[in-house]
Amino acid sequence: MLYCIQPEKTRGNALMDLILHHYPASPFSEKTRVALGYKGLTWSSVTIPMMMPKPSLLPLTGGYRRTPVLQIGADIYCDTKLILDEVERRHPLPTYHPGGAAGRGSDHILSWWADHTVFACGAAVVFGAIARFVPEPFLEDRRQLSGSPLDIEQMEAAGPAMLGQLQAHLAAAQALLGANPYLRGSAPGEADFALYHVVWFVRNSYPGQAALFGPLPALAAWMDRIAAFGHGIEVPLDEAAALDIARAAAPEADLPFEPGDITGLAPGDGVTVMADDYGRDPVAGRLAGLTGERISLLREDSAVGSVVVHFPRTGYLLRRLPNS
Numbered sequence: 001m002l003y004c005i006q007p008e009k010t011r012g013n014a015l016m017d018l019i020l021h022h023y024p025a026s027p028f029s030e031k032t033r034v035a036l037g038y039k040g041l042t043w044s045s046v047t048i049p050m051m052m053p054k055p056s057l058l059p060l061t062g063g064y065r066r067t068p069v070l071q072i073g074a075d076i077y078c079d080t081k082l083i084l085d086e087v088e089r090r091h092p093l094p095t096y097h098p099g100g101a102a103g104r105g106s107d108h109i110l111s112w113w114a115d116h117t118v119f120a121c122g123a124a125v126v127f128g129a130i131a132r133f134v135p136e137p138f139l140e141d142r143r144q145l146s147g148s149p150l151d152i153e154q155m156e157a158a159g160p161a162m163l164g165q166l167q168a169h170l171a172a173a174q175a176l177l178g179a180n181p182y183l184r185g186s187a188p189g190e191a192d193f194a195l196y197h198v199v200w201f202v203r204n205s206y207p208g209q210a211a212l213f214g215p216l217p218a219l220a221a222w223m224d225r226i227a228a229f230g231h232g233i234e235v236p237l238d239e240a241a242a243l244d245i246a247r248a249a250a251p252e253a254d255l256p257f258e259p260g261d262i263t264g265l266a267p268g269d270g271v272t273v274m275a276d277d278y279g280r281d282p283v284a285g286r287l288a289g290l291t292g293e294r295i296s297l298l299r300e301d302s303a304v305g306s307v308v309v310h311f312p313r314t315g316y317l318l319r320r321l322p323n324s
Contacts, residue, residue, distance in 0.1 A: 016249075018043040018087070019242055021057055022068035023050050027119070028080050029068040031197035035084055037230040038188060039091050044237040046071075051141035056239035059303035060246055062283040065145070066275070071242060073249030074307045079275075081111065082294065082312040084190055098187035110183065110191035112314070114198055116277075118173075121166040122198045126205045128159015146278045167212060170199070174219040181225060188226065196226040243304055251308035255289030255296050263318060265290060270324030273297060273311050283309055284321065 018036070020043055022029035036043055048057050054065055060076045061069060070077040070086065077083050088096045097104045127134070131152045143150045173183070173195055182188045183195065203209045203223065213220050257267050265271065265287055272282040273295055285297030288308055295311045295318055 016073055019046060019071040019237060019245065020044070020068055021046045021048050021060075021071065021242070023047055025050065026067045027197045027201035028066075030200050031080050031193050032068050032070070032083055033231040034196060034226060034229055035087065035096065035190075035193040036232040038193070039087070039094060040232055041087070041091060042233040042235065044242075045234045046237050046239055046242050048239070051138060052144070056243060059243065059301045060307060060309075062285060062297070062299050062301070062309055063281045064279070064283050064309070065281055066279040071246065074246045074251040074304070076307055076309045078309060079312050079315065080115070080194075081108070081314070082310055084193070085293070085312070086310070094187070096190040096193075098189050099184055103184065107184065107190045111194035114191065114194035118166070118169045118195065119198045121162050121169060122202045124155070124162035125159055125166050126202060127155050128157075128162065129207055130205065131155040147280065163212070166202070170212070170216055170219060174216050177218050177222055182222070188229075192222075192226055196223065199223050200227075246304040246307055251298070251306060255308070256291050257289055258291045261290055263320075265318070265320060270321035271297065272319050272321060273316050276315055276317050285309065
């Protein structure tokens, strides 16, 4: 089934550029940037604040505040898993899935491990070492984002214990490499970019990184190979211009809606979507697309008009609005 969106806006080529809303120190943004670099893509770069408020981002996302966000016209893609999926759909070569369709599931599982388990260890190690030097406004913002107290003494106490876990995960990654240049063999893919952003963050932020990576020479060489892809061609764009583009563009029409979904939801139902781990800000809209991999919400906003906000199915909670 297809749910047709027909807002009174346009879809010209100039409105279909890749626009990444990010900031330089964001680890998950680095995952996306290096993935764009691997494909040699040109993209527009909107630098957003590291902390709330984010007045030019939230009109696009409807409240989702995590970084990065990909904008293509009036279509807004949240979470790096979905961002890479969408970039792959529009720019399939070179592929993020060198093992083909048969290996795509394994790619996603490895990426989930890197994005969630390994990143959590890396963040605990980094903040255990530097928490006392982090500005209080940033810590308070991350308390709101995570829903955790982020007590400095507790973070410092947890850091050494999590260091052993991080080292074990990194040793497992080196073992997975074996004699290959990349995690999945002779060509890089989604899993490489997912793990890379964690080690990029640790290598650039953790004071003890030399001792951590010293016993892992193959992993260190792998890091350098991924870094060499660069970021593609980055073209600066200001926040107001990105909003103008969304206002002028129309979201993608005829989004797939798979019948018989286990939720019982139908096209046009009022729903909310929110992350299941942190940044649990619900985004409300009308259900415009639903598959086993993607949720798409049609929203109206006074600043940008009609936009469709897309989320991956995994990691996000989809709920019907009362009385919808």
